[in-house]
Amino acid sequence: MIVLNQDISLAQIADEIEAILSDHEGHSLHEIIDGDEPLRPIIDFDLPIEMLNAISSKLSDKQAKNTFCNAFRDVCLEIFPKWDKKTISIADSSDAKKISLHVSTFGTRLPSIAQVAIFTELVRKKLPAGLQDKGIVDNIANKRSFSLQMLGSPKYNEKTEKHVRIKKAICPKDGSIFDFMIRPPNDESEIIDNSPLLAVPETESVKYANISNETTIAEFELVETLLQEASIEGYSLSYPSENFPDKFPLSRISPSHCPICDREHNSDNAYIIRNKKSYSFFCYRANNNREPSSRKLLKKLTISETALDRERKLLTPVKLE
Numbered sequence: 106m107i108v109l110n111q112d113i114s115l116a117q118i119a120d121e122i123e124a125i126l127s128d129h130e131g132h133s134l135h136e137i138i139d140g141d142e143p144l145r146p147i148i149d150f151d152l153p154i155e156m157l158n159a160i161s162s163k164l165s166d167k168q169a170k171n172t173f174c175n176a177f178r179d180v181c182l183e184i185f186p187k188w189d190k191k192t193i194s195i196a197d198s199s200d201a202k203k204i205s206l207h208v209s210t211f212g213t214r215l216p217s218i219a220q221v222a223i224f225t226e227l228v229r230k231k232l233p234a235g236l237q238d239k240g241i242v243d244n245i246a247n248k249r250s251f252s253l254q255m256l257g258s259p260k261y262n263e264k265t266e267k268h269v270r271i272k273k274a275i276c277p278k279d280g281s282i283f284d285f286m287i288r289p290p291n292d293e294s295e296i297i298d299n300s301p302l303l304a305v306p307e308t309e310s311v312k313y314a315n316i317s318n319e320t321t322i323a324e325f326e327l328v329e330t331l332l333q334e335a336s337i338e339g340y341s342l343s344y345p346s347e348n349f350p351d352k353f354p355l356s357r358i359s360p361s362h363c364p365i366c367d368r369e370h371n372s373d374n375a376y377i378i379r380n381k382k383s384y385s386f387f388c389y390r391a392n393n394n395r396e397p398s399s400r401k402l403l404k405k406l407t408i409s410e411t412a413l414d415r416e417r418k419l420l421t422p423v424k425l426e
């Protein structure tokens with residue numbers, strides 16, 4: 106599943122998503138969330154066992170899972186007193202090292218992704234102090250993309266050729282396993298649009314807009330430096346568009362050698378995909394020529410000492426208020 110903050114068509118983003126996924130080994134596309142239609146609340150809890158053992162409340166992993174689910178339940182009841190707690194659904198892909206839970210409900214929907222963000226904060230504040238870390242309670246609304254291993258789309262380990270950590274969504278009421286979707290077709294569950302707890306403060310929506318569209322001059326210069334470091338020449342770099350905030354287009358200005366195709370191109374364009382703090386180069390020609398089932402080819406752009414100085418400029422905190 107992919108969550109996108111921006112209202113763009115699915116056809117437009119298919120290529121971009123594939124690029125992001127090819128950078129995230131093992132994730133596959135299941136559900137795309139775009140636009141701002143009502144959707145089921147969902148929380149992604151990720152807690153390394155090491156971190157669990159370090160907190161003072163000394164919870165077992167089972168107790169920690171219960172704590173997460175109870176916080177979710179309590180917030181559902183607060184925003185929607187008629188909520189049926191039997192509609193909670195839990196997808197567990199924990200292993201020996203990490204608790205990993207996706208908790209959702211098919212009993213209610215929230216009007217938009219902004220409300221999911223507020224819902225997430227309400228749940229986070231219900232947790233014991235040691236578990237309130239933002240790394241543990243993931244706010245999917247703050248991510249440009251969000252992918253979830255689903256039943257039927259298991260994580261594939263290429264080395265062992267085995268499928269691992271299949272995420273199953275289980276209804277605790279009767280143990281039935283079902284497809285875990287955030288915006289399923291023909292969903293008629295009630296939309297909570299009158300809870301004062303879920304009111305979106307004005308500053309919050311401004312903040313989201315800023316985060317999703319911001320590419321600073323310093324970052325643009327960093328990407329230019331990365332291209333030079335990788336000896337990728339012959340292109341002119343552009344800022345990302347509003348619709349594809351993580352894609353830096355590269356337009357051909359002179360013939361040059363392509364590191365992916367290992368040959369000279371004289372007309373093909375290319376692009377850079379930003380994924381958090383890392384950048385990868387993609388060639389349209391290579392994308393078009395690949396076998397249908399094969400992974401998209403990319404070249405990771407790494408940061409050297411000189412580029413690190415520029416990177417530091419990017420880390421200067423910016424006040425968004």
Ligand SMILES: [Zn+2]
Nearest residue numbers: 363366388390
């Ligand atoms: Zn190429």
